[in-house]
Amino acid sequence: MLNNPPDRSSATDVDFESVVRTPLYFGADDKRLIGWLHTTNAPLQSDMAMVICPPLGVEYVSTYRSMRYVADYFALAGIPAFRFDYHGTGDSSGSNDDGNRLDDWLWSIEQANNEIKRLTGCEKVGLLGLRMGGTLAALAAERLEVECLVLWAALESGRKFMREIRAIQLTGISQPGADATDLIEAGGMVYWSKTVDAIQNIVLAEKRPKASRILVVPRDDFKANTRLIDAWKAQGCDAEQVEYPGSADMLVVALDSVVPHHSIIEMVKWVRQGAGERAKAPCDIATMNIPINATIPLVPQGEVNESFVRFGVNQDCFAILSEPVGLADAGLPIIVMVNSGANHRVGPSRLYVTVARALSHLGFRTLRIDIPGLGDSIIDDRAQENKDYIEHSSEVIHQAMESFGITYKENKYVVTGLCSGAYFSFHAALELDDVNIVESILINPLTFYWHxxxxxxxxxxxxxxxxxxxxxxxxxxxxxxxxxxxxxxxxxxxxxxxxxxxxxxxxxxxxxxxxxxxxxxxxEGDLNKDLLKIASSGRHLSFILAKMDPGYDVLMTSAGKTARKLMKDSRLNIIMIEDADHTFSKYKPRCDAVDAMVKHIVARYLKT
Structure with missing residues (x-):
């Protein structure tokens, strides 16, 4: 007998500790993807598995935690689940600048479908997609025969999606000299002309998914219509539409995003009821070939190695290490990148991934970490997750450094992060006396002290x-x-x-x-004294600041005299990025920020 889904609207008492989450790399050698397999140690599992298709852009970041819960709930119901990042997004390889991205997103779903079959032995697979992920899942189901298809707040029309993107684009800082026909962007993601053309041709009502059962769950903040399921029913599909609450509160910025537990449970129940009692022995993760490292090809050329890192007292925190191909130069500092706000380790607009891979290609090791409660660093107290600032952050950074082994104190470190990550980096330089931090790079800090x-x-x-x-x-x-x-x-x-x-x-x-x-x-905190303390310890401080952001004003209003003196003594420097917002959500200033940071680190530490 398979497990039933938890019958609750809250995660407080659900046994999430029984969920086994296994990260892995999959896909072609030249297009490596990251995925997470969610299972339990129950004696039986369903002979059907689920693939979770995430949304795009800022919605991908905002709903990352919710998609993890979706996979958890399926696993607890006895249904193995697989979540992943499309090629060119998140932690997967590739760039968003590559041609028609739609083809690669659909290819990624096909690869995830094949991989979960390989891992679990399940012959049947269902797809669940959120927002554009739902649209992509429906398109993929034209190519794949799937047991069920769940579309959650999906876009019925590609033109409607691009209208949303253009509307959001109008609210941002304009890009001088940018041609709107070539550069369409919103939420930190660029849609180039070939991708735009491909998306605008999508009309789901004209498609016929090869799915035995279809569930459509519309957005709860828009008036629902039945055009899509009516069209699919007319084509002979077994489709139904049910309204569940929670999508609007989930699709806000990551810090404020609320996981709609009740709605997730109801969708899992719908899938579970259709799956019946067909069961099989679970997969044995310990005996399987699970790739935990990969060579990541870069655009336009080059490659780096990446691998998963567990750290913390109970090894329950997660990070990704990027390294040069070949032997790393032990004399170069290791770059430790700490979460920005409630975003997971990819950083806003994939900023951290871009910087990390660029630096690793040049010879540096870079570690992108999730602090406890963010991303895939799971904590027992679910009420404390999704916090942008935490106490004892320096201790967490120290634990991440310890993951480099017994000689970790012999390494040099540069600690960096944006917003709350800047706060963490500042305090690491101030508090961690027993490790060799040579520099902290603060990107758009909003505060130096927090409680x-x-x-x-x-x-x-x-x-x-x-x-x-x-x-x-x-x-x-x-x-x-x-x-x-x-x-x-x-x-x-x-x-x-x-x-x-x-x-x-x-x-x-x-x-x-x-x-x-x-x-x-x-x-407590005196910025003048603390800046001098960091400088007197031989540690350098750098600031990368968006010109329109308050970071420069915070620093100079609070400790301007001290900052100017340290700048004169070459112990502090400031790099300003023009036309940028707080998270560098626009393409041009984001490229400028990446370029400035990489050039700064190379100039200081890479001897030619």
Whole structure:
């Protein structure tokens, strides 16, 4: 008898500890993909397995945790599940700049289908896809015969998807000189012309998936229609549509994303009921050929080696190590990259993957880590997961360094990260005295000090962003016309100016302790003293800052005199990136940020 899906709407009491999550590489040698097999040690498993097809762009990052739970719930119901990253996305090989990406995304689904059959021995496979992942799953089901197809908030039309992308693009910072016909992007993902043409030709109602059963779950924030299932029923498909809540709350930024446990459980039940009681002996992971390292080809040329790393007291934290092909130079520092916000180790817009592979191709080892509660670093207390800032972050970074073996203290390290990753990197340089950190590179920090319960929405840090925006607006004649016509928000303007005066005064009299903590005296930290402490230990500090982001203002308002002195002494440097937002979501400034970071590290450490 197979297990039944958990009958709960919360993850609090579900036995997730019984789930075995196995990372692996699969696919062709020149197009390696990363996947995760989810199983349990139950004596029987279903003879049907499920492949989870993720969404694209920022939705991929936002829903990464939810897709992990989807795979967990299937495994707990006795159905092996497989989640993966498409070629050119996430941790898989490839670049988003390669021709028509649609063909490679569909190829990736086919490879995942073949791989889970190989791993589990299951002859039948179902597909579950979210958003564009659902659209891709339906297209793949034209080529593959699948047992079931679950489309969750899927896009029925490629043209509708591209309209969404163009609408989101209009809300971002414009790209000077960019040709909109060649560069369409949103959420940190670029859609080049060949891919756009291929996507716009998608009309799911005109397709006929080779699926025994189809479930369509529409978005819960839009009015649902039955056009798709009506068209498929007319073609003889066994299709039904059910409305479940939770997709809207899941499809927000990663930090605020809420896992819709109840809806996931209901979808698993639907799949499980159709699978019946057909069962087989489970796969024995220990005896299988599970590739845990891969040679990753780079674009336009070259390759690096990548492998999985477990670290932490119980080896329950996860990281990916990129290394040069051949023997690494032990004299070069190891680059440790720490999570940005609640994003997993790929970084926003895949920034960390791009930087890591570029550096490893040049001879550096780079380690992209997930702190506890993010990505695939699983914690027991589920209520504490998905936190962007955590206590004892330096201890976690130290544990990651220990993964390099008993000689880890002999290595040099550069610690870096964006946003909260910058905070972690700063404190690693400040607190980890027993390892040889030669530099911390802080990318767009929002704060240097943090405590549990600190809310940035109510912090003066937010005023730095407003102040920068108004400084830029002063240079725009249209802003003055709007002001004189009475079209500006005078209250917000005067509030920003008044708070700016308070912040500058507080910085001169009380340091960052009162500036960024919102006046909370329990938050300890004096940025002037801490910058000097790091510099006196021989550790270099670098800042990579988006010009429109508040990071420069935070630093110079709070410790400008000290920062200028350290810059003069070549113990601190600042690199500014033009036309960039906080996460470098636009293609051109993101390329500039990658190029600046790689050039900086090469210039400091690679002897020619």
């Amino acid at each position: 549990e319960g600190m809310a940035f929405e109510n912090s003066p840090t937010k005023n730095f962003g407003y102040w920068n925006w108004y400084k830029q607006a002063i240079k725009d004649p249209n802003s003055w016309k709007k002001l004189l016509r009475g079209g500006s928000n005078y209250a917000a303007l005067f509030d920003t100016i008044f708070n700016r005066i308070k912040i500058v005064f507080s910085a001169k009299t009380g340091g960052l302790r009162r500036v960024v903590s919102g006046g909370q005296p329990s938050l």
